[in-house]
Amino acid sequence: SQQGEEDPQALSIQEGENATMNCSYKTSINNLQWYRQNSGRGLVHLILIRSNEREKHSGRLRVTLDTSKKSSSLLITASRAADTASYFCATVLRETSGSRLTFGEGTQLTVNP
């Protein structure tokens, strides 16, 4: 079963604008990760945030984590057409072994040139 829910399901913006995607989850986590998937391809890891962290940056990406609300957000600043892809949050749950990922259903981002 899916652990997370992403919001929105689809997002369409103009190049240069910022894109914000949200993720909610249900149970205690060890860490939360964001992945990007271009159509029909494998997933690419973007960023990992641990349960004791509140914010993390990587290039044009900013991720926040609120464990009290069981939610995370991914902000992509100054978007480019090449950012068009599906974005998934994935959690590693505290009670599971082996760091298997539990994914949400994803947000389809379209950046129009």
Place this chain on the structure above:
Amino acid sequence: DTGVSQDPRHKITKRGQNVTFRCDPISEHNRLYWYRQTLGQGPEFLTYFQNEAQLEKSRLLSDRFSAERPKGSFSTLEIQRTEQGDSAMYLCASSQVTYNEQFFGPGTRLTVL
């Protein structure tokens, strides 16, 4: 070798046939994961290996599915007596250290006619 590879990339088969997929992880990674992804959904965990030991299997992995990782290197996923509901993208991922990011292969797209 700079990434996870999967073979074949596409497989079309008739219902009732057996299929086998192969995954070659990043060489120094001791953990290997299999996920299944259907259209419009996030990947779902199937099973994972640490070295040659299969340590966890999802309830999604019916008796028709079997995975192996001999010698702790490449892995195979076999589906026996395929059904139309098995049509999906099968993704392999590997990782080096517990809780770190997973590196995904390009996937094998299975179509069962």
